[in-house]
Amino acid sequence: MTQISYRLPSVEVDDKAAVQSLQQELARWFDVEFSIYDGFTGDLLKQGAGQPHLTQTVDRDLVQACAERFSPQFLTGDDYLELYALPVRTRENRRYVAVSAMLLREVDPTQVRSADLVRWIATARPQNPATVEKLGLAVFEKLRAEGRWRKLETEVDSVSSNLTSTYEEISLLYALIENLRLSKTDEDLAQLALDTLDECLPAKGFAINLLAVAQEQEVTYKYKARVADKLLLAGECDFDLESFGRFVEHVNLQPGDPPFIANAAVTRDSNWPFGDIRQVILAPLFEGENLFGFIAAFNHSRNAEFGTIEANLLKSVGGILGIHAGNRELYRRQAEFLASVVRALTSAIDAKDPYTCGHSDRVARVAVRLAQELQCDPEKLSTIYMAGLLHDIGKIGIDDSVLCKPGRLTDAEYEHIKLHPELGHRILADIRQLGECLPVVLHHHEQWNGKGYPQQLAGEEIPFLARIAAVADAFDAMTSDRPYRKGMPIEKVAEILQRGAGEQWDVQVVDAFFSCINEIVEISRHERENLSLDVEQWV
Ligand SMILES: [Fe+2]
Incomplete structure (x- = not known):
């Protein structure tokens, strides 16, 4: 047949x-x-x-x-x-x-x-x-x-093609969400989006415009505000900040507007001022009411029209970037607030004991240098810096007559002053953001041989950062002038530290001290400058 x-x-x-x-x-x-x-x-x-x-x-x-x-x-x-x-x-x-x-x-x-x-x-x-x-x-x-x-x-082909494209879209959104970490900058995340967008959105060029974040005061700490607009481009995209700004102004998206889509019907009009753009989508980077920038796709790769599917994808990407930018800004403001609190507290210690003015700042800087020498990561550097600034905060609760006494302390006076680590711990205990600093504040007077205070911890029982702070604290105390004595010469200090290694101080911290002794001397000589908590700025 x-x-x-x-x-x-x-x-x-x-x-x-x-x-x-x-x-x-x-x-x-x-x-x-x-x-x-x-x-x-x-x-x-x-x-x-x-x-x-x-x-x-x-x-x-x-x-x-x-x-x-x-x-x-x-x-x-x-x-x-x-x-x-x-x-x-x-x-x-x-x-x-x-x-x-x-x-x-x-x-x-x-x-x-x-x-x-x-x-x-x-x-x-x-x-x-x-x-x-x-x-x-x-x-x-x-x-x-x-x-x-x-x-x-045909239907299977179409479903399969849709699935592939949906899979790519989901992969992009997932990759972005996975990278929604505060440690990632807005630029990092935007670049990640640009690197992947062309796999799921058929456009010849992409642009992400990140707007500057308005600043209320000097930025400190690790999370810096973006001080100027930025424009990231991918593919064929002949824009600079100025021309992109004109484009955004022309589109004039209002809060709550859906993404802007323009195809031939609009771009062929003689009033369309962007001759090279035949198809375009523009979506905002938003977080709640806050606008952090824009994302745009230019010119369909097959010269077809952009529709709601492409626009919604760009809107989702814009939403994720916006949320990230919003979270970072929120965190930056929190960090800024925390920096203000630490500044206020450090000033309080200085006001209480003017003779040791700058001690906390120097201890903080020296401790960071030691921590660097000991291969600590940036998070630890930040913590030791804050802890260095705050280590003697408990002295706020010590009687002035004892704290400022020019001369030897009696046993009772010494016992009184030995309360300051615990007092400091109590003062800061409720500030959750300073939680990492608490062990340093409490244990910076412990000694390797267990003869320190307040808990007579010994060896590695003493938190590592507290052992670093102890060396930095001792170094600054010995080298600083006091009303009743001049600061010791560095040779003498070095000798004391050498002798106390393995007794009062951790040997590896003292070794680190000798590895960078010249830099530490230099750091301790610097007058107290702007009290910046941005470790990266000055380390
Ligand atoms: Fe102390």
């Missing part, structure tokens, strides 16, 4: 090719040619070879009705001839009706008046109507099943 090989035409195949293909396929099945009609208009598209004139003049209404009813049928005929019609629908929503004249029995040509029919009868073979109907139905169902199959294939 002949296998159906007719494939419903694809979108690319024009009507002519589709009609020819259909005609050939039906000829193989029925052994006669079919004339092909347009099922919508009833027009004859192609006359079947060897078909009588009759199949050129089928009534349009009959063709249209057959296409509409969508089942094969005998249209009309007489005692020896019938017109058989077979409707076909394609997935491009075309409708054809194939019509062929069928000879039902042997006819004496002399009984036929039309010369056209005589010619046809001479070559046509009589067909059994029941057989034609059965065959027609089989072919019809076969074609219909193939049509459904092709349609399903």
Whole structure:
């Protein structure tokens, strides 16, 4: 049996090719040619070879009705001839009706008046109507099943393509969300988005504009405010800050507006001022009410139009970048507030004991240098700096008469002053953001041999940063002038530290001290400058 090989035409195949293909396929099945009609208009598209004139003049209404009813049928005929019609629908929503004249029995040509029919009868073979109907139905169902199959294939292709693109979109959003860490700068995250966007959004160029964050005061601590607008670009994108600013101004997005989309209908207008931009999406970087910048995609990579799918993706990316920028700004403000608190507390210690003015600051700086030498990470450097500033905060609770006494302390006075680590710990205990500093404040007078205070911890029981602070504290105490004595020369201090290594102080911290002794002397000589908590700025 002949296998159906007719494939419903694809979108690319024009009507002519589709009609020819259909005609050939039906000829193989029925052994006669079919004339092909347009099922919508009833027009004859192609006359079947060897078909009588009759199949050129089928009534349009009959063709249209057959296409509409969508089942094969005998249209009309007489005692020896019938017109058989077979409707076909394609997935491009075309409708054809194939019509062929069928000879039902042997006819004496002399009984036929039309010369056209005589010619046809001479070559046509009589067909059994029941057989034609059965065959027609089989072919019809076969074609219909193939049509459904092709349609399903198209749907699967489309779903698969959508899934791929959705997967890429989700991957991008996931990667961004995964990187929503405060340690990442807005620029880092924006760059990550730019690196990945072209995999899921068909644009030739992308831009992310990060707006400067308004500053209320000098920025300190690790999280700096962005002091100037920034523009990050990817792909073909001929913008600078100034021209991008003009573009944003032209679009004039208002809070709550959906992303701006412009395609040819807008960009072809003579009033469109950005000649190179044929398609564009612009979305804000927002966090609540706060605007942190804009994200834009320029020129569709296939010169097609941007739609809501692309716009929503860009909006989501803008939302994530906005949330990150908002969180960082919030954190920066918190850090700024914390810096103000630490400043106030440090000033309070200085006011209480003016003779040791600058001691906390010097201890903090020296401790950071030691911690660096001991390979501490930036977080630890930040902690030891804050802790250095605050280590003697408990002296606020020590009587002035004892604290400022010029001369030797009595045993009772010494016991009183030894309370300051615990007092300091108590003062700061409720400031959660200073939690990391507490062990240093409490234990900076412990000694390696367990003879320190307040808890007589020994060796590695003493928190590491407290052991660092102890060396920095001792160094500054010994080298600073006091009303009752001059500061010791560095050689003497070095000798004391060397002797106390493994006794009063941790050997590795003392070793670190000697590794960078010159720098430490230099650091301790510096007058107290701006009290910056931005460790990176001066380390
Ligand atoms: Fe102290």
